Amino acid sequence: MSATKVLKICTHSGSFHADESLAVYMLKTLKQFKNATLTRSRNPADWEEADIVVDVSGKYDGVKHFDHHQREFNTTFNDQYKTKLSSAGLVYKHFGKDIISENLDLDPVSNSKEIEFLYDRVYRDYIEAIDADDNGINKYANHDDLKPLFRDRNFQISSIVSNLNPPWDSDATDADFDAQFAKASEIMGVAFMNFLTYMGKSFLPAKQYVEKAFADRFNADPSGKIVVLDRFVPWKEHLFNIEKENNAVGEILYVLFKDSSNTWRIAAVPLSSSSFDSRKKLPEAWRGLRDEELSTFTGVPGCVFIHAAGFIGGAKTKEAVLELAKQSL
Known part of the structure; x- marks a missing residue:
């Protein structure tokens, strides 16, 4: 041989x-x-x-x-x-x-x-x-x-x-x-x-998580404008593609997900996957507030922060970020 x-x-x-x-x-x-x-x-x-x-x-x-x-x-x-x-x-x-x-x-x-x-x-x-x-x-x-x-x-x-x-x-x-x-x-x-x-x-595998969350969006809120991910995955580009595939371009305003520290985040959906400008930023009056001050102002227990630019925030529980998202609508 x-x-x-x-x-x-x-x-x-x-x-x-x-x-x-x-x-x-x-x-x-x-x-x-x-x-x-x-x-x-x-x-x-x-x-x-x-x-x-x-x-x-x-x-x-x-x-x-x-x-x-x-x-x-x-x-x-x-x-x-x-x-x-x-x-x-x-x-x-x-x-x-x-x-x-x-x-x-x-x-x-x-x-x-x-x-x-x-x-x-x-x-x-x-x-x-x-x-x-x-x-x-x-x-x-x-x-x-x-x-x-x-x-x-x-x-x-x-x-x-x-x-x-x-x-x-x-x-x-x-x-x-x-x-x-x-x-x-x-x-x-x-x-x-x-x-x-x-x-x-x-x-690439992250798309399946975003697809499921998109399909379940009306369970999170009747408006259908909030998507909830049970874990963080790269979601931005997938969300834009999924919206396009479902004739729902621009409909999702907020994405909620658990972060690596086991707390929850609320992210305002950006205009594009690389943009810091958002479709609907978190309320101006919340921006820059933290912890108890933010919880008192919003009436939502367990708040952690809202970024000064209004594109992301955090809270200790899923229920808290969901309430922040509903108020933000």
Whole structure:
């Protein structure tokens, strides 16, 4: 019986970036490339010998060559995106569904809907920014009009990777660059896997809890404007999608849930999943009050706080936050 062939991954030598650091890591998470060797080289003979070539060679065929530097290259993830792909996006475009199914242990057939959802969301919320950064695409269409309040250049993951390159005056060898690339690939990969695991194991399963709470909303209050979760789950985006699916966009005003300290929270539903502005904030007269002062003012025992901005509050029991929500309506 012949030994299984050891596959070879090749990327370019010298200075490295976030995109190929992640591309190589993603490939190595697949069973197909788990034991593959990595060569970093700009020698065409090494490209020819490799089974897959990433971020070098001037070719893209979706089979062996995954480079984006050629002049005519203009590939995006799909028709919904305008960002040109980097090597990370190219690898993800062709191997992303396998990366998701293998790393999250999802069956490609029975979990096809979940995989399809994650395939798009992981690109949108993680990979696309790496593609844009590597291709020099600004986040803002009119960057000159925006004055930043702080500098985050060295906090961005692409810059963290870039700073791992040996200094220009260090007389670093190819071996030194290779060693630092291994660190960069690990950093990019761990961050990616943490996000993928969160999306697949935490965010996606949370939808069933929000669906049940939405279905039971009239049991919480006849208005149907209050949703009660018996435990905290990531609920905002799921709620917006569930409302849309049920022709109830904008109807839910407050979400109640038990927090990690075993007390209860009342959250005003935001205008969007990333907004602090709410559909209906908690009453202005309550904002900033705490504990006994808040309980006396509202007539609700066991109050803990109402945030000064009016988007969230807390109480010791489910009954208390439910009463605060009813009064807030």
